[in-house]
Amino acid sequence: MKFNDAVLGAIFLALSIAVLVTIQGFPKIPGQSVGPSAFPGLIAVLLAGCSIALIWRGWRERASQPLVAIGAWLSSPPHVRNFLVVVGGLVFYVLAADTLGFLPCGAIILCALFLTLRVRPLLAVALALIVPVVIHLIFYKLLRVPLPWGVLPVMW
Amino acid sequence: MRTLLAALLVAAATTAQAQYPNRPVQLIVPWGAGGGTDATARIIGALMEKELKQPFNVVNRTGGSGVVGHDAIARAPADGYTLGLITVEITMMHHVGLTPLTYKDYTPIGLMNADPSGISVRADSPYKSVKDLLAAVKANPGKFKASGTGQGGIWHLAIAGLLKDQGIDPGALPWVPSQGAAPGLQDLVSGGVEVVPCSIPEARAMIDAGKVRALAIMDDNPPALYPNLPTLKKELGTNWKIAAWRVIAAPKGLPADVQKTLAIALKKVYDSKDYKEFMAKQGYGTVWAGPEDTAKFMAASDANLGGALKAVGLAK
Amino acid sequence: MLHAYAQAFALVFDPYVLTVILCSALFGLFVGCIPGLTATMATALLVPITFFMPPVPAVAAIVTATAMAIFSGDIPGALLRIPGTPASAAYTDEAYAMTKKGQAEVALGAGLVFSAIGGLFGTAVMMTSAPALAEIALKFSDYEYFWMVVLGLAGAVFIGNASVLKASMSLLLGLLVACIGLDNPAGYPRFDLGITELKGGVSLIPMMVGMFAVSEILRFVVHMDPPLKLATEKIGNVFKGMWGLLVKYPWPLVRGSALGTVIGIQPGSGADMAAWMSYAMAKKFSKEPEKFGTGHVEGIVEAGAANNSALAGAWIPALVFGIPGDSITAIAIGVLYLKGLNPGPTLFINNPQNIYAIFLVFVLANIIMLPLGWLTIKAAKNVLRLPRNILMPAILLFCIVGSFAINNTVFGVLLTLVFGLLAFVLEENGFPVAPAILGVVLGQMMEENFIKSMIKSDGDVTAFVTRPIAGFLAVSTFIILFWPIGAWLWRRYFSRRNMPVAE
Numbered sequence: 001m002k003f004n005d006a007v008l009g010a011i012f013l014a015l016s017i018a019v020l021v022t023i024q025g026f027p028k029i030p031g032q033s034v035g036p037s038a039f040p041g042l043i044a045v046l047l048a049g050c051s052i053a054l055i056w057r058g059w060r061e062r063a064s065q066p067l068v069a070i071g072a073w074l075s076s077p078p079h080v081r082n083f084l085v086v087v088g089g090l091v092f093y094v095l096a097a098d099t100l101g102f103l104p105c106g107a108i109i110l111c112a113l114f115l116t117l118r119v120r121p122l123l124a125v126a127l128a129l130i131v132p133v134v135i136h137l138i139f140y141k142l143l144r145v146p147l148p149w150g151v152l153p154v155m156w
Numbered sequence: 157m158r159t160l161l162a163a164l165l166v167a168a169a170t171t172a173q174a175q176y177p178n179r180p181v182q183l184i185v186p187w188g189a190g191g192g193t194d195a196t197a198r199i200i201g202a203l204m205e206k207e208l209k210q211p212f213n214v215v216n217r218t219g220g221s222g223v224v225g226h227d228a229i230a231r232a233p234a235d236g237y238t239l240g241l242i243t244v245e246i247t248m249m250h251h252v253g254l255t256p257l258t259y260k261d262y263t264p265i266g267l268m269n270a271d272p273s274g275i276s277v278r279a280d281s282p283y284k285s286v287k288d289l290l291a292a293v294k295a296n297p298g299k300f301k302a303s304g305t306g307q308g309g310i311w312h313l314a315i316a317g318l319l320k321d322q323g324i325d326p327g328a329l330p331w332v333p334s335q336g337a338a339p340g341l342q343d344l345v346s347g348g349v350e351v352v353p354c355s356i357p358e359a360r361a362m363i364d365a366g367k368v369r370a371l372a373i374m375d376d377n378p379p380a381l382y383p384n385l386p387t388l389k390k391e392l393g394t395n396w397k398i399a400a401w402r403v404i405a406a407p408k409g410l411p412a413d414v415q416k417t418l419a420i421a422l423k424k425v426y427d428s429k430d431y432k433e434f435m436a437k438q439g440y441g442t443v444w445a446g447p448e449d450t451a452k453f454m455a456a457s458d459a460n461l462g463g464a465l466k467a468v469g470l471a472k
Numbered sequence: 473m474l475h476a477y478a479q480a481f482a483l484v485f486d487p488y489v490l491t492v493i494l495c496s497a498l499f500g501l502f503v504g505c506i507p508g509l510t511a512t513m514a515t516a517l518l519v520p521i522t523f524f525m526p527p528v529p530a531v532a533a534i535v536t537a538t539a540m541a542i543f544s545g546d547i548p549g550a551l552l553r554i555p556g557t558p559a560s561a562a563y564t565d566e567a568y569a570m571t572k573k574g575q576a577e578v579a580l581g582a583g584l585v586f587s588a589i590g591g592l593f594g595t596a597v598m599m600t601s602a603p604a605l606a607e608i609a610l611k612f613s614d615y616e617y618f619w620m621v622v623l624g625l626a627g628a629v630f631i632g633n634a635s636v637l638k639a640s641m642s643l644l645l646g647l648l649v650a651c652i653g654l655d656n657p658a659g660y661p662r663f664d665l666g667i668t669e670l671k672g673g674v675s676l677i678p679m680m681v682g683m684f685a686v687s688e689i690l691r692f693v694v695h696m697d698p699p700l701k702l703a704t705e706k707i708g709n710v711f712k713g714m715w716g717l718l719v720k721y722p723w724p725l726v727r728g729s730a731l732g733t734v735i736g737i738q739p740g741s742g743a744d745m746a747a748w749m750s751y752a753m754a755k756k757f758s759k760e761p762e763k764f765g766t767g768h769v770e771g772i773v774e775a776g777a778a779n780n781s782a783l784a785g786a787w788i789p790a791l792v793f794g795i796p797g798d799s800i801t802a803i804a805i806g807v808l809y810l811k812g813l814n815p816g817p818t819l820f821i822n823n824p825q826n827i828y829a830i831f832l833v834f835v836l837a838n839i840i841m842l843p844l845g846w847l848t849i850k851a852a853k854n855v856l857r858l859p860r861n862i863l864m865p866a867i868l869l870f871c872i873v874g875s876f877a878i879n880n881t882v883f884g885v886l887l888t889l890v891f892g893l894l895a896f897v898l899e900e901n902g903f904p905v906a907p908a909i910l911g912v913v914l915g916q917m918m919e920e921n922f923i924k925s926m927i928k929s930d931g932d933v934t935a936f937v938t939r940p941i942a943g944f945l946a947v948s949t950f951i952i953l954f955w956p957i958g959a960w961l962w963r964r965y966f967s968r969r970n971m972p973v974a975e
Contacts, residue, residue, distance in 0.1 A: 026660060026662070031331055031927070033931040039651060039922070040651040040663075043644050043647045044648070057637070080694075090888070093872055117864070117865065135870060139873050145873070145877040215880045218672065219673060219879065220661070220668075220673070221654050221655065223661075301927065346613065348613060
């Protein structure tokens with residue numbers, strides 16, 4: 001997905017204005033001549049300057065550069081689906097990991113991703129069951145990372 | 157599939173009713189791996205593991221000057237399977253408005269350690285006593301700088317509270333924030349700052365190397381490491397004292413029987429030779445208090461530090 | 473010093489450390505060989521594991537894996553015309569043309585042998601110059617460090633092949649991210665959006681995993697190109713004729729190694745930049761420039777040496793000043809801090825054995841590159857046939873665990889997702905992501921040193937330039953910052969008058 005530079009510049013400009021508004025509420029720190037607002041304020045001003053330059057550049061090229069150019073993959077449903085499965089998989093993990101546990105979540109995400117990437121179904125299911133167990137063993141047993149067990153009882 | 161799931165749930169439910177603890181316990185540390193609090197938690201965890209025959213996994217939840225980790229401990233289920241090593245910061249942060257959490261959001265199990273603040277200067281500094289130093293600070297407001305932790309950190313409050321106690325404006329000794337005692341001492345040695353209030357074990361290497369001189373300790377008694385170090389009471393006749401401390405605690409609402417089991421085990425850990433030897437090797441002070449006394453201790457610390465934060469002008 | 477080297481030997485030649493080196497070497501060779509998996513990604517994936525190791529093996533793993541990955545990126549370049557890592561991109565067409573001519577073994581052999589020599593050259597420079605630089609750095613105070621950071625940031629923007637404007641914006645974005653949280657000199661929670669986890673700031677590791685690994689996975693799954701096809705199945709003895717090349721091209725080798733080291737030292741530019749510049753240089757100085765692009769080995773000799781020497785060069789400012797030379801050392805610095813080995817001149821005084829151990833690991837890594845690289849080339853056919861639709865999902869799961877492991881919270885996974893998406897969109901629109909990482913690493917240092925200096929000097933700004941070293945650094949910074957602007961205005965002024973100007 002390609003945006004015209006003017007659009008991106010506008011987004012960055014909005015971000016820098018938001019920062020400048022937020023830092024108005026920052027307090028002065030007794031004993032420090034420069035408070036917590038100075039540094040982000042300076043960066044935001046520089047970023048705003050760059051954003052305006054980018055908007056100007058995009059505006060000059062508006063004839064050759066459309067505001068939003070939809071990339072080839074965005075008009076191809078299978079590729080959009082791939083993209084959404086990766087993003088959805090991560091969101092699913094964030095929401096469900098603590099209740100479901102690492103192993104079920106991992107298996108579900110892998111299975112979904114293997115299938116959308118057209119791995120043979122039998123192989124996909126087999127790998128989706130094995131790979132999370134291997135990763136779990138490495139991190140949980142060897143490195144003692146407390147990956148959540150969730151619905152499963154503690155097995156090792 | 158459904159029957160399997162049901163079977164698992166039943167299994168999980170029945171095991172939960174058995175004698176505590178019957179599965180691994182998490183011990184959350186709000187500070188980074190490799191630091192003093194982390195090392196203390198790891199030795200306590202290892203010894204608790206021996207006492208209670210279940211793994212005690214130390215988990216570091218760092219960031220935000222301890223806010224993140226303290227929050228994680230308070231919000232964990234109060235079933236005894238998540239404990240934490242809470243530190244003095246819990247009686248400071250709510251005064252500044254960083255978090256609504258206070259020491260009352262935890263079930264105390266035991267006080268394990270306290271390190272009082274010292275006051276150190278460079279070895280070639282002309283000031284040989286706290287009295288001289290404070291007189292010089294009072295006479296030249298703003299000339300000297302102090303460092304040793306972040307803005308509003310425990311050692312910052314230690315010195316600011318002392319100045320207030322002595323009727324000197326805390327602004328007379330500006331604070332240079334640092335990432336901890338070590339960079340602060342480094343800065344002291346290289347001449348960037350003149351005073352570093354930090355605990356004696358933190359300054360020990362520099363004191364022994366003859367680069368730094370400790371002037372006093374903010375405690376009732378001199379430290380075991382340096383029995384000749386004067387207390388503030390002896391030097392200035394004040395009762396001002398302040399210490400960084402570490403308490404093993406659980407989330408609020410821990411069942412009383414679990415609290416009792418843990419407190420008994422923790423007392424044994426505290427009395428063990430391994431713990432005493434480890435703490436002595438690190439130079440950390442050991443102090444014990446059971447659940448009730450720990451709660452009182454934390455309340456006193458809270459009031460003390462709240463006053464110091466007001467003195468520096470940081471309290472909300 | 474001899475004593476410290478003896479200690480360093482004991483640290484490195486320990487069965488555990490040697491096993492770590494071997495495993496990470498194989499891992500690096502594998503990752504570098506697979507198109508779409510970069511050396512930076514290798515590092516980002518390794519860090520969650522090194523997190524749990526003692527300092528020396530942790531750093532050894534990163535050093536070895538990246539050196540191997542940079543070399544092994546040449547393999548798919550020669551066989552598929554797809555660079556395995558960006559550092560091989562400069563001479564991919566050349567190597568592929570050689571393969572087409574039936575000289576795959578010469579292209580790969582030159583890549584292997586001269587990578588190792590370049591790496592050793594960079595290491596030698598590091599071993600001799602870093603301790604000397606540390607002596608100078610000892611005299612630095614907050615003022616000098618402030619300028620060093622600014623110098624590093626300026627370098628990140630102006631040396632690179634992306635638009636300067638977009639690189640600056642990426643850097644500023646990184647600096648803003650560094651502002652998030654409580655860990656600033658004021659101890660005031662900034663931009664936490666009311667989220668407790670954000671009070672701790674954005675952790676570097678989940679962010680890196682997102683920007684370098686998840687974004688790469690996203691790019692893979694929306695990739696529209698037809699499947700890869702090997703140009704040749706037959707690879708002869710890669711070491712044959714290498715001595716001849718060494719005798720024939722001593723100057724390109726030295727030039728490439730030296731230029732690579734210098735570019736590596738310069739903050740913000742890494743192995744890929746070194747390869748591009750030295751390839752261009754090889755062509756300029758060659759006796760037969762017309763042969764370049766048709767399957768001529770000279771450019772591969774020079775650029776292959778350059779990208780590996782840049783890797784060692786980048787460690788010099790990282791170890792001496794704690795200022796990363798490229799995105800790989802940016803991660804490595806994070807690891808050093810976590811291990812309590814805070815980079816900086818005091819590290820050379822307090823723990824010289826650790827520094828020397830890092831040097832030894834570099835030497836060792838570049839030596840074992842020869843046999844292991846040879847094996848990888850032998851196995852390349854099979855590695856390249858590994859189905860990436862199985863590999864990528866497995867890597868995604870690894871990313872999840874890695875970003876969780878640093879703080880043991882799913883918030884890390886969320887950060888990884890957000891920064892993965894951000895990097896994906898930014899790169900599609902021509903914004904480089906490496907400056908953003910440098911911004912995050914250096915932002916806190918810059919603010920802290922600035923504020924500490926201001927407190928110590930009682931708000932007197934002139935203190936930043938009155939100390940001699942600080943003044944010198946300040947002038948250098950302004951030259952780097954304003955040189956391109958000045959040059960641009962100069963050109964513009966002349967082109968208005970329609971006068972020809974040499975570029």
